[in-house]
Amino acid sequence: MAIKTIAQFRTEATSEIESAKPMFAQVNNQRREFTDSEYTQAIEDLAQSKLDTQDNGYKSARQEAYNSIQDQLDMQYWDSVNSTTTWADHIAQVKSDNPKPS
Amino acid sequence: MAGSLIKVDEFTISSAVASIILGGGSSGSSGANVSIDSTYDVYLFTTTNSDVSVDNSNILLRVTKTSDNSADTTANYDNAYKLLSPSFDFSNQANTNMTSFQHLGGSGTGTNESGVATAYLFNWANTNEYSFMTWETNIYNQTPALFSAKGGQVHTVAQSNNGIQILMNTGNLTSGTFTIYGLRKF
Numbered sequence: 001m002a003i004k005t006i007a008q009f010r011t012e013a014t015s016e017i018e019s020a021k022p023m024f025a026q027v028n029n030q031r032r033e034f035t036d037s038e039y040t041q042a043i044e045d046l047a048q049s050k051l052d053t054q055d056n057g058y059k060s061a062r063q064e065a066y067n068s069i070q071d072q073l074d075m076q077y078w079d080s081v082n083s084t085t086t087w088a089d090h091i092a093q094v095k096s097d098n099p100k101p102s
Numbered sequence: 103m104a105g106s107l108i109k110v111d112e113f114t115i116s117s118a119v120a121s122i123i124l125g126g127g128s129s130g131s132s133g134a135n136v137s138i139d140s141t142y143d144v145y146l147f148t149t150t151n152s153d154v155s156v157d158n159s160n161i162l163l164r165v166t167k168t169s170d171n172s173a174d175t176t177a178n179y180d181n182a183y184k185l186l187s188p189s190f191d192f193s194n195q196a197n198t199n200m201t202s203f204q205h206l207g208g209s210g211t212g213t214n215e216s217g218v219a220t221a222y223l224f225n226w227a228n229t230n231e232y233s234f235m236t237w238e239t240n241i242y243n244q245t246p247a248l249f250s251a252k253g254g255q256v257h258t259v260a261q262s263n264n265g266i267q268i269l270m271n272t273g274n275l276t277s278g279t280f281t282i283y284g285l286r287k288f
Contacts, residue, residue, distance in 0.1 A: 016272070020272075020273070023120045023274070024117070024118070024119045024121075024274075025119060025120065025121040026113065026115075026121070026122045026131035027123070027129055027130075027131060028128055028129070028130065028131075028135070029133025031117055031119060034120070034121075038121070044175075044201075045162075045201065045202070045269070045271060046271060048201060049160065049271040063190055063191075063193050064189065064190045065190075066190065066191070069191055
């Protein structure tokens with residue numbers, strides 16, 4: 001998957017925020033629509049969030065997908081006993097399923 | 103000791119919104135027109151039963167500036183915390199120069215998915231110190247399960263802040279009660 005630039009994410013975010021309008025803020029006991037500057041900030045926030053997910057999302061996805069350290073040690077032990085590659089296969093599968101963006 | 107927590111401001115969402123502010127003077131959501139100030143040395147910020155409109159979205163926080171009651175959107179938010187879950191090994195997390203604090207990341211829309219949190223706020227109104235929070239959150243997410251974060255966050259600008267903005271990275275907050283208390287001085 002091609003890496004997107006922040007400018008491309010800003011374009012995406014602008015489209016999504018436009019679709020989400022009207023958005024509201026609660027101010028001084030009144031629910032009112034976002035001001036222009038608040039919409040601009042929401043677009044920037046969404047774009048930055050998308051950029052962070054692209055650049056770093058694979059890390060948290062891998063963290064969640066890896067078996068526990070205890071299970072991995074157990075895999076390594078049995079791999080050494082049985083001359084198998086269960087542990088290496090597991091690591092490779094997680095990396096493959098959650099690729100680093102390039 | 104009775105009466106040690108003094109409620110300063112509270113807002114319960116009744117209609118979906120993308121931004122609310124506790125304290126923050128005239129920018130505050132409740133209309134109480136109150137601010138975090140030097141009345142108390144430490145404030146407690148609580149989040150109860152938060153729900154969102156977009157699955158796997160993030161509830162974020164920003165300080166609001168005493169100077170103009172607006173949220174500080176500059177990239178001066180840092181944190182470090184332990185992420186806990188029964189579904190994977192606990193992990194250390196750290197971020198610098200974000201444009202907001204993290205709060206309840208990965209909030210979901212499924213049945214019974216909800217978030218709660220407590221944070222103690224230090225130096226918020228002190229013009230000479232950074233604003234700190236100690237921070238504990240819990241989110242129930244059906245897949246995989248409970249997520250808990252425990253750590254600290256700091257806004258690395260020596261300025262006076264008078265409130266806290268709760269916002270979304272995408273979508274709306276659909277329910278939740280947000281409260282700040284002052285820790286009474288004796």
